[in-house]
Amino acid sequence: MQSIEEKLQSIFSDYTEQDIELVANAQSLDEIGxxxxxxxxxxxxxxxxxDIKIPDESVLQKQGYSFSNYRDILTLVSDLVKQEHxxx
Amino acid sequence: MSDAIVVxxxxxxxxxxxxxxxxxxxxxxxxxxxxxxPTLIQKPDENSYFLAAQxxxxxxxxxxxxxxxxxxxxxxxxxxLSAEQAIADAKLAINASNQHRISVVHGTSIGGQETIxxxxxxxxxxxxxxxxxxxxxxxxxxxxxxxxxxxxxxxGPTFATSSACSSxxxxxxxxxxMLRSNLIDYAIVGGAEACLTPGNFYAWHxxxxxxxxxxxxxxxxxxxxxxxEGAASLVLERESTAKNRGATCYAKLVGxxxxxxxxxxxxxxxxxxxxxxxxxLKDAELxxxxxxxxxxxxxxxTQNDTxxxxxxxxxxxxxxxxxxSSTKGTHGHMLGAGAALEAIAAILALEKQTVPATANFVEKxxxxxxxxxxxxxxxxxxSHVMSNSFAFGGLNTSLIFQR
Numbered sequence: 360m361q362s363i364e365e366k367l368q369s370i371f372s373d374y375t376e377q378d379i380e381l382v383a384n385a386q387s388l389d390e391i392g393x394x395x396x397x398x399x400x401x402x403x404x405x406x407x408x409x410d411i412k413i414p415d416e417s418v419l420q421k422q423g424y425s426f427s428n429y430r431d432i433l434t435l436v437s438d439l440v441k442q443e444h445x446x447x
Numbered sequence: 448m449s450d451a452i453v454v455x456x457x458x459x460x461x462x463x464x465x466x467x468x469x470x471x472x473x474x475x476x477x478x479x480x481x482x483x484x485p486t487l488i489q490k491p492d493e494n495s496y497f498l499a500a501q502x503x504x505x506x507x508x509x510x511x512x513x514x515x516x517x518x519x520x521x522x523x524x525x526x527x528l529s530a531e532q533a534i535a536d537a538k539l540a541i542n543a544s545n546q547h548r549i550s551v552v553h554g555t556s557i558g559g560q561e562t563i564x565x566x567x568x569x570x571x572x573x574x575x576x577x578x579x580x581x582x583x584x585x586x587x588x589x590x591x592x593x594x595x596x597x598x599x600x601x602x603g604p605t606f607a608t609s610s611a612c613s614s615x616x617x618x619x620x621x622x623x624x625m626l627r628s629n630l631i632d633y634a635i636v637g638g639a640e641a642c643l644t645p646g647n648f649y650a651w652h653x654x655x656x657x658x659x660x661x662x663x664x665x666x667x668x669x670x671x672x673x674x675x676e677g678a679a680s681l682v683l684e685r686e687s688t689a690k691n692r693g694a695t696c697y698a699k700l701v702g703x704x705x706x707x708x709x710x711x712x713x714x715x716x717x718x719x720x721x722x723x724x725x726x727x728l729k730d731a732e733l734x735x736x737x738x739x740x741x742x743x744x745x746x747x748x749t750q751n752d753t754x755x756x757x758x759x760x761x762x763x764x765x766x767x768x769x770x771x772s773s774t775k776g777t778h779g780h781m782l783g784a785g786a787a788l789e790a791i792a793a794i795l796a797l798e799k800q801t802v803p804a805t806a807n808f809v810e811k812x813x814x815x816x817x818x819x820x821x822x823x824x825x826x827x828x829x830s831h832v833m834s835n836s837f838a839f840g841g842l843n844t845s846l847i848f849q850r
Binding site for chain 2 (some may be wrong): 399406407
């Protein structure tokens with residue numbers, strides 16, 4: 360079974376041709392050529408792949424999360440998947 | 448008229464041809480081929496077949512990238528392809544010097560129907576809790592115009608027209624008015640429809656207007672209409688502009704007529720159709736006897752065919768009855784794209800000095816006492832041709848082209 364990180368990398372690979380090291384270290388999604396249109400698609404893909412719901416940006420901010428780069432997204436997705444498991 | 452509006456480019460994709468050359472060859476061949484076939488609609492509990500005029504040999508991924516297709520409903524794909532052909536045909540160079548003086552006016556009856564149906568299937572049949580984030584930008588009826596404008600950097604007035612089966616007739620009329628008033632120098636006009644979707648078939652089936660065997664306009668014991676998909680685009684400009692840049696002029700668009708029945712949402716009224724034809728004649732400063740051929744709306748429904756025949760008989764007197772044909776038996780009823788494709792058919796008739804035939808005609812209908820060209824094309828001297836489009840809601844357009 361794929362790990363969360365592997366699944367997330369697979370999703371990102373559909374939207375950027377950059378090497379995963381670069382993707383992981385980029386400070387912003389813009390830096391790796393991901394525009395705002397692709398971000399909404401990535402959110403959709405993540406929700407479908409992990410069966411989770413990503414809250415709106417304002418809610419994320421209040422909870423101390425961000426969707427601004429790969430590392431932040433990995434943290435968010437890992438926490439949401441964990442919460443989902445706890446709820447089941 | 449001081450400076451006529453001319454057609455300098457044409458493009459189309461339809462069941463009867465994926466470009467104007469193919470369409471022309473199919474429309475004027477000695478024996479009309481059949482481009483209409485049953486289409487399988489699968490539902491969980493049953494399979495059904497509906498007659499459809501489907502575009503053939505079309506593979507979206509040969510024309511668009513995976514990324515582009517995420518944002519393009521089939522109707523927008525067809526619109527882009529027909530516009531691309533028309534712009535190339537017109538040899539129109541679009542650049543910083545003219546991009547603000549070019550308009551895109553493209554009509555559609557229903558817009559992104561496939562996108563809507565897919566999203567609804569996900570939500571209401573597959574139990575999903577979300578739809579793809581591009582559902583809205585894909586389904587918008589105006590998305591085709593936006594994509595054409597983006598592709599070519601067109602920055603003038605750009606909008607969609609929607610008046611059911613007259614949508615692209617209104618698009619052509621609106622652009623003509625903008626050209627006449629010097630708001631713009633060029634217009635990319637037309638219409639697109641990708642209506643051969645399961646939900647749409649059942650919706651039209653509910654109206655009991657779909658043909659079960661063939662589409663035979665103006666023929667007694669007709670069976671109804673056959674939906675078709677595709678798109679058609681034309682480049683319009685003033686004659687002086689076209690001459691200055693050495694563009695080919697396929698025809699002059701000399702008259703536009705528009706009217707509303709203000710009567711019934713599905714039942715047409717002859718007076719409304721008459722009013723549109725009379726308005727077009729008046730606009731062109733022509734008399735009825737000047738019209739040599741009418742490309743009728745001729746949908747193949749009893750209500751349209753008898754009403755349109757009555758309207759034609761009322762406007763045109765017996766002595767100089769123009770030839771009439773409906774080409775819908777060949778390319779199907781392309782709803783919002785119909786008027787634009789039939790405008791091209793009318794222009795091709797002028798070019799070839801031949802009236803295209805009404806396919807599948809079997810028996811004369813005493814309620815359609817018009818000078819119908821049935822089954823076989825007719826060579827004739829054609830100076831002025833009219834193209835009619837009459838839509839649900841009684842929304843009518845009539846266009847007159849001159850050689």
